[in-house]
Structures are given as C-alpha cells and as structure tokens.
Amino acid sequence: MKIDLTDTTASRINKALVQGRRAIGTPAVGMVLTLVIVTDEENAYDALKAADDASHEHPSRTLVVIKRVSRSPRDRTQSRLDAEVRVGADAGTGETVVLRLYGEVVDHAQSVVLPLLLPDAPVVVWWPVNAPLDPAKDPLGALAQRRVTDTYACEDPIRELTARADAYTPGDTDLSWTRITPWRSMLAAALDQVACEVVGVEVEGEEFNPSCELLAMWLADRLDVPVKRSLSSGPGLTAVRLDTDCGPIVLDRADGSLATLSIQGQPKRAVALKRRDTAELIAEELRRLDPDDTYASALRYGVERLKRSDTSSDGPGEPSGEPPAKGEPEREAVPAPVESVAKGPADRATAQAPVKRAAAK
Secondary structure (H helix, E strand, O other), X not given: OEEEEOOOOHHHHHHHHHHHHHHXXXXXXXXXXXXXXXXXXXXXXXXXXXXXXXXXXOOEEEEEEEEOOOOOHHHHOOOEEEXXXXXXXXXXXXXXXXXXXXXXXXXXXXXXXXXXXXXXXXXXXXXXXXXXXXXXXXXXXXXXXXXXXXXXXXXXXXXXXXXXXXXXXXOEEEHHHHOOHHHHHHHHHHHHXXXXXXXEEEXXXXXXOHHHHHHHHHHHHHHOOOEEEEXXXXXXXXXXXXXXXXXXXXXXXXXXXXEEEEEOOOOOEEEEOXXXXXXXXXXXXXXXXOOOHHHHHXXXXXXHHHHXXXXXXXXXXXXXXXXXXXXXXXXXXXXXXXXXXXXXXXXXXXXXXXXXXXXXX
C-alpha cells in the first residue's frame, strides 16, 4: 500500500502510517529499529531495494531522506516536504517513508526525521554515497547509535580512509570493512589449524580498493609483521599469503566467487568466498549495533601507514618506499607489487584477536 503526501508535515506522515497499518490489518508496530538512509535521487532506488531485502531479517522503519536541489533563489527560500508512505508488501516486512526535502528544510533534515523515529528503538543512519567527513557530528548522524558509510563509493577511497580515522567515533563503521568479514574469518580459522608463527603477509587486490587496505591494516595491527601490498586486476580482493615458519598459508580467489585455501602439508580446499551484495552487507551491520573496536583499531593503525605512503609516492594509497639511488630510474606511478612494512607497538600487538592468538606460540 502506498500513500502519497505533497507539501506535508511529520504529523501527517505519522497519521498516514497509522492509517496504512490499519488498512492492511496490522495495527501493532513490530519493528526493531529505525534505518535512516541519506541519499540522492540517483542512488535512492538501489539503496531502498537493499534496505527492503535486509528488512526480512531486521524488520524496521526505513526513512529515506532525499535532499532535492532547488533551481532558483526563490525556490531555495520556500520550504516543502513531500512524502511517500509504504506499508505492507510495498515495504518489505516493515514500513518505508520516502522524504523529499526542498528549500530551506534541506538544512534541517533532523527536524523532519526526529518525530518519525520509532520510540525506544535503536537508530541506524546509512549514507550509500556522499557521506559527511565526520558522521557523528552530522545532524542526522547525531541521532544514531550506528553510522554506516561506504568508502568504496568515494572518489578517492584511500584518502577517505584517513579522514575516517581522524574523525572516528564509537558507532562508526564502513561497508568496505563489512566486505572482508568472510576473509577475516577464513584466515583466522586457517591459523587456528597450525602451531606456527607468522613472519610476513602479502595482500593482493585491486588498486584503490579500501577493503584491500583495511584487510592489510587489520593483519598488520594484529600480527605485527611486515605487510606487502600487491596489485591485481581484481575483482576486489584476490589473494592473501601468510608466510609462517612452518610454510605458507595461501587464500586465493581469482574469480570473485570460489577461493582455494592452501596450507603447507595439507590438501588444497575449495571454499565459498563470493562477493556479497549490498543487502547482505547492510543485514550484517544491523546484527551488531555496539561499537566495533576491532574496526577502530585497524583503521587507526592504517592511518600512519597511509600517511607515509601519501608523502613518499606519486599515487594515493601506494605503499612507501626508499627513493631511488643516484643514476637509477625512478619508479613508475603504478608499480608492480609494492612493499609497505607496518609495525605496531607492543601493546597493540598483544590485543586479543583470533588471528593473533593463532599466530602466537
């Protein structure tokens, strides 16, 4: 069921929600959270579809905030709020309200969203694109317990990771981090099978892919070993090699779907490691609404490494290296495998994590 409201108010929208629930015979509210999606018209459809799919696992009230650009100075001084209320089969297993803001109300979106939040329920704000530099200080982000961004959708993902680390507040997270959850689980499980010490790591993947960088940061943070960042044509992450004193452990995924796990002295195994869609990523993030300390530690550790690479190389995100000796040719802007050694302090190296426990003797 859909109800269109033009030049409306938050009070009328709430009345329309009650009217819609009664019309479909479900007057009770059975939703567990409010998901606020801040996007534009171009990306609204994909974001809403992902939220609808995720609502089958997490019934929620979804508020889609679309800030429309006024074409003339006169329009910018006139505030207007249009809404589209969806309940029943048109809104997954929850409720959906699409809010289109015009004029001065664009700068006060929180005043529209606040009356529509579910009482006594968590609030999650998701920016599929164009996330603020400091999500926690954004007026809408300040309403939420969890703030979800996606550095993969940014023009310069590597620099965006640095900005995210500088502005990190407990509750912030990134879908680029969510994408590597299966990789982290698989690597931790592989190390649990051997009693060896990791002495080096190589992470191979696309250039300017924030998920590759975050995985490298996490491994460097937890294992306190040299990390080599190699480039490939993708898709996404393609391989991770852990060099141990008992032989290499290799997780190789060349096609973006099926990976091969190789452990010295054991037969090779095929493992499912497909690239997940946005709905699966959002559903995973909604399962956990408390601060992700592991993400925070990896993100902050990587900031120092990224800064060194930014100041000593031509391309953003390239690992740092020594300058060429006199008479030697300079390195090209996009080299073959480049090495970046990332060492962490002793207290960080002893932090509890599955990989660290498995690597320690």
